Amino acid sequence: MIRDARVLQPEFVPRDIVHRTHEVNTLTAALEPVTNDIQGETTLLYGPSGTGKTCIARYVTEQLHEGVLDLNSQYVNCWEDYSRFKTLYRLLEGINRTMNVHRQSTPKDELLERLRDYEGAPYVVILDEVDQLEDKRVLYELNRTKDLTLILIANEEQELFEPLQPRLTSRLQTATRIEFDRYTTDELVEILKPRVRWGLPEDAIRVTQLELISEAVAGDARVGLEVLRVGARRASQRGLETISDEIIYDAAPKAKAEIRQRNVEILTTDQRILYDIITEHGKIPPSDLYKEYRDRTDDPKSDRMVRNYLSKMERYNLVRTEGENRGRTYHSVS
DNA sequence: CATCCACCGGAATCACGGGTTG
DNA sequence: CAACCCGTGATTCCGGTGGATG
Numbered sequence A: 001m002i003r004d005a006r007v008l009q010p011e012f013v014p015r016d017i018v019h020r021t022h023e024v025n026t027l028t029a030a031l032e033p034v035t036n037d038i039q040g041e042t043t044l045l046y047g048p049s050g051t052g053k054t055c056i057a058r059y060v061t062e063q064l065h066e067g068v069l070d071l072n073s074q075y076v077n078c079w080e081d082y083s084r085f086k087t088l089y090r091l092l093e094g095i096n097r098t099m100n101v102h103r104q105s106t107p108k109d110e111l112l113e114r115l116r117d118y119e120g121a122p123y124v125v126i127l128d129e130v131d132q133l134e135d136k137r138v139l140y141e142l143n144r145t146k147d148l149t150l151i152l153i154a155n156e157e158q159e160l161f162e163p164l165q166p167r168l169t170s171r172l173q174t175a176t177r178i179e180f181d182r183y184t185t186d187e188l189v190e191i192l193k194p195r196v197r198w199g200l201p202e203d204a205i206r207v208t209q210l211e212l213i214s215e216a217v218a219g220d221a222r223v224g225l226e227v228l229r230v231g232a233r234r235a236s237q238r239g240l241e242t243i244s245d246e247i248i249y250d251a252a253p254k255a256k257a258e259i260r261q262r263n264v265e266i267l268t269t270d271q272r273i274l275y276d277i278i279t280e281h282g283k284i285p286p287s288d289l290y291k292e293y294r295d296r297t298d299d300p301k302s303d304r305m306v307r308n309y310l311s312k313m314e315r316y317n318l319v320r321t322e323g324e325n326r327g328r329t330y331h332s333v334s
Numbered sequence B: 001c002a003t004c005c006a007c008c009g010g011a012a013t014c015a016c017g018g019g020t021t022g
Numbered sequence C: 001c002a003a004c005c006c007g008t009g010a011t012t013c014c015g016g017t018g019g020a021t022g
Helices: A021-036 A053-067 A084-093 A110-117 A137-143 A157-161 A166-173 A185-199 A207-216 A221-237 A245-265 A269-281 A286-296 A303-315
Strands: A043-046 A072-077 A123-128 A148-154 A176-179 A319-322 A329-332
Touching: A021 A043, A021 A053, A021 A148, A021 A176, A043 A053, A053 A072, A053 A123, A053 A148, A072 A084, A084 A110, A084 A123, A084 A137, A123 A137, A137 A148, A137 A166, A185 A207, A185 A221, A207 A221, A207 A245, A221 A245, A269 A286, A269 A303, A269 A319, A269 A329, A286 A303, A286 A329, A303 A319
Parallel strands: A043 A148, A043 A176, A072 A123, A123 A148
Antiparallel strands: A319 A329
């Protein structure tokens, strides 16, 4: 049933952006100096997930490539490359300066040096999930690097700056802020329409059903697309030509579960054990959790490490915490 | 009310593996 | 070859917090 799977992928960047014109224009304006070979303004895109932050950042950068002959750009997901070293390494990759940086054992700040020594075309850098960066001082360092134009993406701007000293944030505070709100039902329908047109056969799904999806996912475009994919797969499994309401009702929770499942799959064995314990209990106080974890594994990690795992899993949206200090309990997300 | 202590999370330090250097 | 460097995960140590206890 799926004609073109690519357009239903969350990382697909459409040729035309519907809505978000204000955001696109603001970002384009901030990057405008790059067309004159000058460093652009640092921008900060923030808002809930599935509101088009990454998509717009990539879209505007691609447009820039079309208008400017000489331009480098690189996308870094700080969730995957969360250490200072990995982030810097990716940035060097983007300008092919990694040779001789044999991963490790190079003098301590060789990477940043190299980045700063670079004198070439303007370099536009998208740092996604930037709040996941463990050492945020690297932002300050990058912000001070000439000819580097930063696009920072985060869920909440507050969380990003909280752990930073005021001294470090001052330079970043001047960044152009672009806030992304949740899509309304109508907006999300308009976003899904062209994807359906390219990705699915004609008449596979009606507009009223797109509305159904948009409401079910509360304006989260990523989950909305996932529902479309899951729904299309279901329909073809059942040999149907169209996606029915019933399939959508069915697919909505399934889509969310699949997104979570992908995160579960990248957990380590110890993290997985913790995850299983919490899902089995539904809700469990810390001491019981630590104890049961130790029972279930031959070579348990320290409690401190368990806490690291748990906070990581919380950021992955795999577990939820309730209460502070002594009253804390860990919950599964249902 | 004072004390206790379960819990969190920052910081310093260690251990290890992969890499280079001399 | 040994000696050394580096990043990363893990451990150890510990101060802060605030509900529970007497």
